[in-house]
Amino acid sequence: MPVYKLTYFDARGIAEPIRLIFAAAGVEYEDNRLHHEKWADEKASGKYPFNAMPILEVDGVVIAQSHAIARYLANQYGLAGQTDMEKAQVDMVADVIFDLGKKMGEVLMEQDETKKAEAIKAILEKEIVTFLGGLEKIVAKNGGNKFLVGDKVTWADLVLSGQADFYGALKTDVFAAYPKLKAVLDNVNALPNIKAWREKRPKTGY
Amino acid sequence: MIKSAGSAATTTKPPTENHLLYALENTMPKYKLTYFNLKARAEDTRLLFAVTGQDYEDVRIEFTGYPVTGEFLDIKHNFLFREVPVLETEDGVRLYQSHAIARYVATEFGLAGETNLEKAKVDMIIDSIDEAFSSLVWYYFAEDDQKPIKFKEAFDDQSSFTNCMDSLERLLTANKGGDGFFVGDKLTWADLKFHSSLGDNIKRINPDYLKNYPKLSSLMDRIENVPAIKTWMAKRPETMF
Numbered sequence: 362m363p364v365y366k367l368t369y370f371d372a373r374g375i376a377e378p379i380r381l382i383f384a385a386a387g388v389e390y391e392d393n394r395l396h397h398e399k400w401a402d403e404k405a406s407g408k409y410p411f412n413a414m415p416i417l418e419v420d421g422v423v424i425a426q427s428h429a430i431a432r433y434l435a436n437q438y439g440l441a442g443q444t445d446m447e448k449a450q451v452d453m454v455a456d457v458i459f460d461l462g463k464k465m466g467e468v469l470m471e472q473d474e475t476k477k478a479e480a481i482k483a484i485l486e487k488e489i490v491t492f493l494g495g496l497e498k499i500v501a502k503n504g505g506n507k508f509l510v511g512d513k514v515t516w517a518d519l520v521l522s523g524q525a526d527f528y529g530a531l532k533t534d535v536f537a538a539y540p541k542l543k544a545v546l547d548n549v550n551a552l553p554n555i556k557a558w559r560e561k562r563p564k565t566g567y
Numbered sequence: 568m569i570k571s572a573g574s575a576a577t578t579t580k581p582p583t584e585n586h587l588l589y590a591l592e593n594t595m596p597k598y599k600l601t602y603f604n605l606k607a608r609a610e611d612t613r614l615l616f617a618v619t620g621q622d623y624e625d626v627r628i629e630f631t632g633y634p635v636t637g638e639f640l641d642i643k644h645n646f647l648f649r650e651v652p653v654l655e656t657e658d659g660v661r662l663y664q665s666h667a668i669a670r671y672v673a674t675e676f677g678l679a680g681e682t683n684l685e686k687a688k689v690d691m692i693i694d695s696i697d698e699a700f701s702s703l704v705w706y707y708f709a710e711d712d713q714k715p716i717k718f719k720e721a722f723d724d725q726s727s728f729t730n731c732m733d734s735l736e737r738l739l740t741a742n743k744g745g746d747g748f749f750v751g752d753k754l755t756w757a758d759l760k761f762h763s764s765l766g767d768n769i770k771r772i773n774p775d776y777l778k779n780y781p782k783l784s785s786l787m788d789r790i791e792n793v794p795a796i797k798t799w800m801a802k803r804p805e806t807m808f
Binding site for chain 1: 647648649656660662663664666667668670671674675683684686687688690691693694695730731734737738
């Protein structure tokens with residue numbers, strides 16, 4: 362078994378899908394959580410390929426970029442999809458969820474309360490409808506499988522789990538119109554390893 | 568909309584008496600790529616098709632600027648996430664998201680990296696290049712009076728763009744001295760993404776800046792000297808970016 366060390370802030374953020382993958386796979390790793398004050402020195406060490414986190418060290422070899430890390434682990438542990446096309450569909454879905462998350466981040470970082478309320482209204486009417494609506498169609502086409510792609514959990518499901526924990530900030534039940542997608546999320550969060558991790562993981566603001 | 572054959576000429580002839588012949592001459596292409604008439608986020612896939620000599624249908628939607636108007640607005644309801652690019656395979660499967668598409672095509676042709684670790688390195692380079700590319704997009708979309716500001720923001724020596732370029736030069740150099748490719752011993756999708764998203768655009772709008780990066784500069788030359796890429800670059804449409 363390789364020695365894994367994940368480094369990120371003491372937060373869920375964009376690293377949480379990686380932690381969920383480790384949980385789903387039942388694989389040990391060092392969950393290195395860096396305090397903000399330590400980040401400047403860490404960056405200066407030159408260890409971070411793009412001066413950003415998260416990074417994953419695999420027997421000392423450094424991989425950066427959260428989705429590159431997630432996909433690597435998913436491929437190592439059978440959580441990436443079965444065929445090349447299935448893997449591509451998983452990649453697509455993961456990227457869609459990530460794009461939605463980035464857009465949400467922009468909206469929620471708005472300082473002006475009036476502008477923020479407008480931005481929330483806009484994202485609920487546009488991106489939530491487009492992206493979650495599209496995902497609802499994908500789930501509908503996946504037969505009765507309560508996963509985004511194929512008939513078992515993939516890292517795309519874990520990206521959804523991680524990101525969905527932030528949707529509450531929109532103060533609306535974003536899944537109201539997307540029951541199949543909600544069923545996938547509930548199914549994934551109920552998987553024993555995932556449930557256990559979500560209960561025991563450090564409680565952080567984001 | 569412009570439809571053309573990508574790497575190899577494929578022409579459709581009118582129906583003939585021989586229906587089998589007609590079917591053979593008019594079958595679904597193995598791949599159909601639909602995107603704006605831009606390089607932007609589909610050119611890495613087009614370069615992959617070029618370098619592997621794979622036929623594909625290269626469908627281009629007219630693009631006149633941001634916000635997007637015209638043809639795209641009429642047809643975007645056809646696309647699952649209202650976005651392009653989309654790749655359609657001959658069995659009717661649709662794949663969205665530019666990186667999912669490029670990775671799929673790269674994987675089919677062994678250009679995504681050899682081992683899982685190499686693939687991860689390719690992926691991380693792709694993601695970082697894409698983030699930097701976003702800075703250039705803001706420059707291209709800026710009004711004329713804003714362009715100098717966006718230009719300076721992008722190419723400032725403290726910018727996230729410059730951070731990315733510095734990182735890429737370091738990574739390239741760390742791969743056996745930097746006189747080859749980003750990952751492993753051969754050209755991969757990472758090199759093509761660098762060319763299409765960053766290198767090519769920098770050469771056009773700020774060639775002096777690229778001189779700060781000797782290894783990346785010679786990588787650009789190395790890529791452009793690949794005969795299939797040279798041919799494609801000579802024949803591809805001129806586009807905004």
